[in-house]
Amino acid sequence: MKEKLLTALPCLPESLQRHVHPIITNPDFKGVINADDVDLLQLHSALETPALLLSLLPLAAAYSVAPISDFNVGAIARAGSGNLYFGANYEFTNQALFNSVHAEQAAINNAFSHHESAILDITVTDSPCGHCRQFMNELHCAPELSVNLKATGIKTLATLLPDSFGPIDLGISESLLAAKPVNLTLQQPSDSRLVQMALKAANDSYAPYSHCHAGIALKTTTGTVIAGRYIENAAFNPSLSPLQSVLINLNLAGFRLADIAAMILVEKAETKMSHAQATQVLVSEIGVENYQHLYAH
Missing domain, CATH: 3.40.140.10 (Cytidine Deaminase, domain 2)
Structure with a gap:
């Protein structure tokens, strides 16, 4: 990723380039x-x-x-x-x-x-x-x-x-960036750091319409843990899945899909929708073998 950023650097005005360089090359x-x-x-x-x-x-x-x-x-x-x-x-x-x-x-x-x-x-x-x-x-x-x-x-x-x-048309006054976290707990308690990160992501997610709060945490082959949260939308289809969220964050952190060693989805149980099937399809295509799906309530 650093190479791509450095390749893009000359596209910036000269007055910016040398001041931006130490920012984007910071590990x-x-x-x-x-x-x-x-x-x-x-x-x-x-x-x-x-x-x-x-x-x-x-x-x-x-x-x-x-x-x-x-x-x-x-x-x-x-x-x-x-x-x-x-x-x-x-x-x-x-x-x-x-x-x-x-x-x-x-x-x-x-x-x-x-x-x-x-x-x-x-x-x-x-x-x-x-x-x-x-x-x-x-x-x-x-x-x-x-x-x-x-x-x-x-x-x-x-x-x-x-x-x-x-x-507002669906009666939601505390929308994205203003909504408060929820307080889900795992159906099966776990002390795993990866599980706890996925649970925190689910609690911090935004799902005012379906209430299917969900989060994903993944671990890279180097041991870095990255999380992603569900972002729901009033129009439904533009919603951002927890898997999309975590893969965006993986990319921003400079990792590739091949760097994923393990992944866990935590979502609220007993709602009218689920992220499980859609997540499984894409996870299988990516080739993540160590994948878990857990419920919280």
Whole structure:
């Protein structure tokens, strides 16, 4: 992954390149630029925030995995904390297209995984599709959210998605990034760190419509543990599965699918839906042999 980021570096303005280099080559860099570094980049480049974000997009797009479309999309979510969260599209060969993750989804998932409480704006390499506009509309800050595009400038989400349908239409007042965690417990207690991480991800997930809270934790061959959470959507289909979430985070951490050694799905029992079958299909295609599915209540 570092090689891809370094390949994208020359696409940035020269005033940014040498100041960005130590950030992206840091071993702990996982697609997040903290607020202090953002301030320094603005100071050294003399770029206003929208221009700075547009300039950084090639780095976000470097995370793209697009073996089907060969169309690399990058997105950056700017959180209320001032941190920047990268995201990129992710496609799976030999699988249905509905498994694909859009760049805007990936960036929001990145911010959600870091417990951000607000997203101020999203900067994208290309105009967001309707699927992504609906996904962004799930954010509790959607009424104030703006989208930054190189071709057409800054537009509000409300302009891009007029007469929208969202959480409020289904009676949900605490939507994405504002909803409180739940308190599930495992049906069969376990002290396993991987199981506990999956349980925490399930408790932190967002599922106000189905209440099928779910999380996945995986362990890489090097022992790194990464988690992902379910993100539900009022329109249902744009929802992000816990498997999609964890694989996005795996990619941002610089790992490949072949680096997965073990994976555990924890989901709430006795709901009207389940992530089990869809997860099993993709996990089998990926080739993860050490996979478990556990229930919580």
